[in-house]
Amino acid sequence: MGMEAVDALIGILERKNLEWEIYWESGRSGSFRIERERLERSQRKFFSGIGLRVGINGRTGFSYVTGLTHDRETLEGLVKRAEKLAKVGSVPFRGFPSVEGKLPAIKGLYDSRIEEMPFEEAYEMAEEYSGMMAELKEKKGREYTFSGGLGLAFVKRGLVNSNGVEVGDGKTGLSLWAYAVRKGNGSGNGYHSQSYTGIDGFDEAGKIITKALDDADASYSAKKLEPFSGEVLIEHYTLQSLVYLFLENLYGESVYYGRSRFSTENIGDEVTSEKLTIIDDPTVEGSPGSYPFDGEGSPGRGKELISGGKLRNFLLDHTYGSLLGLGSTGNAVRDFRTVPHIGTSNILVGPGEEGLEDWDGVIVSKVFGEHTANPVSGDFSLTVELGYSVRNGEITPFRGNMIAGNVFKVLKRVSRVGKEMERSGAFYGPRVASELRIV
Amino acid sequence: MEERILKMAEKAAAKHGVEYFEIRIARVSAVSVSMQNGQLEGLSSDLERGISVRAFKNGWGFSSANDLSRAEKVIETAMKIAKLSKGNSGIYKGDPVEDRAELAGRIKLEDVDLEEKLKLVKEADKLLQGEKIKNRGTSYGEGTKEVLYLNSVGSEIRTLTSRVRLRLTATAMENGSMQEYWKAFGGTGGWEIIERVDVEEWTDFVSRKARELLKAEAPPSGEFDVIMDPELTGVFIHEAVGHAAEADAIKNGESIFIGKLGERVGIDELTVVDDPTLPEKFGSYTYDDEGIKGRRVEIIKKGILSEYMTDRETAAVLGLEPNGHGRAQSYAHQPLVRMSNTYVEAGSWKPEEMFEEVKHGLYMIGDKGGEVDVASGTFTFGAREGYIIENGEIKTHVKDVSLSGNLLEVLRNIRAVGRDVEVSFPGYCGKGQWVPVDDGGPHVLTRAVVGGLR
Numbered sequence: 001m002g003m004e005a006v007d008a009l010i011g012i013l014e015r016k017n018l019e020w021e022i023y024w025e026s027g028r029s030g031s032f033r034i035e036r037e038r039l040e041r042s043q044r045k046f047f048s049g050i051g052l053r054v055g056i057n058g059r060t061g062f063s064y065v066t067g068l069t070h071d072r073e074t075l076e077g078l079v080k081r082a083e084k085l086a087k088v089g090s091v092p093f094r095g096f097p098s099v100e101g102k103l104p105a106i107k108g109l110y111d112s113r114i115e116e117m118p119f120e121e122a123y124e125m126a127e128e129y130s131g132m133m134a135e136l137k138e139k140k141g142r143e144y145t146f147s148g149g150l151g152l153a154f155v156k157r158g159l160v161n162s163n164g165v166e167v168g169d170g171k172t173g174l175s176l177w178a179y180a181v182r183k184g185n186g187s188g189n190g191y192h193s194q195s196y197t198g199i200d201g202f203d204e205a206g207k208i209i210t211k212a213l214d215d216a217d218a219s220y221s222a223k224k225l226e227p228f229s230g231e232v233l234i235e236h237y238t239l240q241s242l243v244y245l246f247l248e249n250l251y252g253e254s255v256y257y258g259r260s261r262f263s264t265e266n267i268g269d270e271v272t273s274e275k276l277t278i279i280d281d282p283t284v285e286g287s288p289g290s291y292p293f294d295g296e297g298s299p300g301r302g303k304e305l306i307s308g309g310k311l312r313n314f315l316l317d318h319t320y321g322s323l324l325g326l327g328s329t330g331n332a333v334r335d336f337r338t339v340p341h342i343g344t345s346n347i348l349v350g351p352g353e354e355g356l357e358d359w360d361g362v363i364v365s366k367v368f369g370e371h372t373a374n375p376v377s378g379d380f381s382l383t384v385e386l387g388y389s390v391r392n393g394e395i396t397p398f399r400g401n402m403i404a405g406n407v408f409k410v411l412k413r414v415s416r417v418g419k420e421m422e423r424s425g426a427f428y429g430p431r432v433a434s435e436l437r438i439v
Numbered sequence: 440m441e442e443r444i445l446k447m448a449e450k451a452a453a454k455h456g457v458e459y460f461e462i463r464i465a466r467v468s469a470v471s472v473s474m475q476n477g478q479l480e481g482l483s484s485d486l487e488r489g490i491s492v493r494a495f496k497n498g499w500g501f502s503s504a505n506d507l508s509r510a511e512k513v514i515e516t517a518m519k520i521a522k523l524s525k526g527n528s529g530i531y532k533g534d535p536v537e538d539r540a541e542l543a544g545r546i547k548l549e550d551v552d553l554e555e556k557l558k559l560v561k562e563a564d565k566l567l568q569g570e571k572i573k574n575r576g577t578s579y580g581e582g583t584k585e586v587l588y589l590n591s592v593g594s595e596i597r598t599l600t601s602r603v604r605l606r607l608t609a610t611a612m613e614n615g616s617m618q619e620y621w622k623a624f625g626g627t628g629g630w631e632i633i634e635r636v637d638v639e640e641w642t643d644f645v646s647r648k649a650r651e652l653l654k655a656e657a658p659p660s661g662e663f664d665v666i667m668d669p670e671l672t673g674v675f676i677h678e679a680v681g682h683a684a685e686a687d688a689i690k691n692g693e694s695i696f697i698g699k700l701g702e703r704v705g706i707d708e709l710t711v712v713d714d715p716t717l718p719e720k721f722g723s724y725t726y727d728d729e730g731i732k733g734r735r736v737e738i739i740k741k742g743i744l745s746e747y748m749t750d751r752e753t754a755a756v757l758g759l760e761p762n763g764h765g766r767a768q769s770y771a772h773q774p775l776v777r778m779s780n781t782y783v784e785a786g787s788w789k790p791e792e793m794f795e796e797v798k799h800g801l802y803m804i805g806d807k808g809g810e811v812d813v814a815s816g817t818f819t820f821g822a823r824e825g826y827i828i829e830n831g832e833i834k835t836h837v838k839d840v841s842l843s844g845n846l847l848e849v850l851r852n853i854r855a856v857g858r859d860v861e862v863s864f865p866g867y868c869g870k871g872q873w874v875p876v877d878d879g880g881p882h883v884l885t886r887a888v889v890g891g892l893r
Contacts, residue, residue: 043501067506089482372821381890402890
């Protein structure tokens with residue numbers, strides 16, 4: 001592996017009668033916080049560590065050490081701890097993945113300019129971003145306050161196991177967010193964020209602030225809407241909230257332990273509107289949710305979770321894939337401090353063919369309070385952060401209402417799917433129409 | 440080692456013209472055990488060391504590493520960043536403090552064998568079994584944090600804090616319908632906190648509640664009189680009042696409470712407190728992560744907005760006293776203004792008198808989390824269950840209930856505050872970082888929007 005501690009650890013483990021997996025990480029993150037249009041706090045963090053999983057007699061143990069430079073005694077201590085936890089506990093061990101062909105080559109996940117960027121240069125970039133906010137404040141006036149942040153990070157990771165898997169990669173990231181508050185006779189606020197894998201994402205900095213500003217203006221003039229039930233247009237962000245609530249039922253662990261609405265017998269069943277397709281795909285070029293291999297070394301691969309409304313796949317790691325008799329889908333996520341657990345990569349809701357630009361009716365743009373929803377029953381009631389009512393072309397913003405419904409029913413009743421796609425982080429989706437109750 | 444690190448920092452501060460700095464060196468040990476449906480899912484016992492340096496010169500520079508061999512790099516980086524800063528913030532420096540504080544309880548967590556913790560989880564898992572229970576989950580987590588805090592004023596504070604938490608969950612299923620219920624216990628201290636939990640009684644309660652919720656109806660929707668139980672009062676007051684009274688939201692021009700100190704925001708009987716000094720509560724601490732002693736803050740006193748929660752920076756900028764509310768998730772995070780244990784003080788109403796006040800409304804019980812938009816004051820929070828109240832009497836059982844409202848309106852609408860205060864609802868609060876908190880209060884009667892399916 002070319003790393004002394006990892007090589008030494010392999011040496012210790014190979015002399016023992018056990019199966020093992022070493023996962024290491026090393027990286028740096030820098031972030032900048034803008035308050036009232038001024039760059040007020042900046043930070044740079046360094047992190048590294050090694051996580052070790054062992055399998056002994058059908059049981060597994062895990063432990064980690066921080067840092068990548070260790071003497072033999074520390075590494076032997078790490079092995080002993082993992083062994084002890086495997087012996088004391090009875091966490092089931094279903095083996096580690098074996099080599100499964102070539103890893104996908106995914107372009108655009110690593111931008112050397114981020115790793116090599118001196119702090120001063122990153123600072124200048126953050127200052128440029130705060131300068132954009134200050135300029136806008138100057139133009140818009142005292143009613144407005146802008147805050148935000150910029151983050152830059154890189155991580156290098158590697159995994160090697162006793163089945164011969166030996167993989168490594170590097171990834172970079174840039175994240176930007178902006179928050180605009182308007183306070184006059186009333187108050188309004190808007191938030192927008194985006195993440196990228198390369199430095200060129202900064203070209204969209206102005207757009208991010210403008211989106212936050214537009215939402216703050218809309219929110220400023222928004223009032224509550226009269227309650228009603230019926231078809232509404234669900235915009236990208238609200239769809240994202242609903243889709244992630246639904247996806248909790250597709251995690252292999254929930255399926256295996258009976259906490260999901262679905263079981264393996266439901267594969268092939270129609271569970272949403274036939275107009276919906278939901279894909280988990282870690283191989284999207286230049287996307288923040290992409291990876292060539294997951295947290296266990298299994299190759300990343302795209303898979304349809306829902307297609308034509310039918311359940312096709314669950315999200316699985318090696319353990320739950322094996323327990324359910326389905327195999328891993330390459331959805332193990334982790335850092336060196338944790339054992340792998342199931343997660344999503346990039347989630348793509350397929351586009352439809354509808355224009356949906358001339359919607360006459362209610363549009364729900366952004367909601368909050370998603371964690372109060374009940375994923376097992378599917379019932380939710382969320383507060384509308386921003387929505388619009390369109391009547392004969394006249395647009396009136398609203399907020400403060402709640403939307404209530406059942407996620408399974410709402411996704412089942414999707415009647416139209418827009419053709420325009422939008423991205424926020426690792427979620428890609430269109431606008432859709434379905435039935436909701438506005439309280 | 441500490442002396443060497445401090446000397447290095449002083450030298451770097453002089454070189455970069457840094458006005459103020461602080462160093463946190465931490466040693467954290469953590470154990471977690473989790474089980475689902477009789478199968479052990481996770482078992483870990485870990486130890487971590489790390490260092491962070493925060494430096495101030497008009498604005499902040501921060502750097503951290505989970506590897507003490509990088510101490511010099513971390514010091515240099517934080518100082519260099521602070522030097523670059525062109526911010527216009529301020530900092531309260533205060534006097535040096537030399538102290539040791541221990542909140543580790545009577546029975547130290549490290550003195551209890553891992554096998555004992557495993558036994559507890561296995562026992563709870565077994566007891567959660569029952570008719571219609573399709574899934575049962577138990578998780579136990581503990582952490583002991585030893586922190587050495589040093590700053591440029593000459594403070595040297597050593598703290599040792601242990602926290603422990605046990606969570607029981609049951610999911611019931613019948614005819615394709617599923618409902619879950621959970622209950623968490625915990626606090627700041629030792630194993631005695633866990634020993635006090637009657638596992639048999641609570642596992643029975645949790646699995647019974649999950650079953651009962653299968654028969655519960657969807658709640659109605661619209662604006663209603665609402666009686667919140669002590670747990671829900673806690674999450675309401677945390678979300679709706681607490682976050683808006685964090686001084687960074689005031690300093691940054693975001694909170695709906697800006698300029699409202701001294702104004703009436705609720706009835707005379709409403710007093711809202713945040714107090715990190717409450718013994719054994721999950722959000723308790725002696726010193727915050729800026730080396731300031733945590734103290735009780737009366738956010739709302741007899742209906743009047745009285746105090747914000749502050750840290751060193753917001754205190755200096757807003758001309759207030761720091762009250763020890765600068766908290767960080769770990770040594771690798773910068774402190775932010777955060778709550779500790781937030782609750783509503785006792786009023787004069789007996790709960791039964793409150794129910795008599797409600798002709799048609801809801802009794803809402805248990806916390807399912809919440810969220811607030813501090814700029815508009817709009818908040819939402821979920822209850823684990825509820826009952827419809829008709830002419831003062833508790834009637835239909837309802838499930839999946841969420842409430843929403845505007846902070847100022849809902850506070851104004853509080854009509855009655857109960858006598859029965861309870862603060863024992865350990866949880867975590869997220870604000871970019873996660874910190875342990877507790878909250879609670881008595882039964883409270885107000886009016887809010889209920890987002891039901893009927």
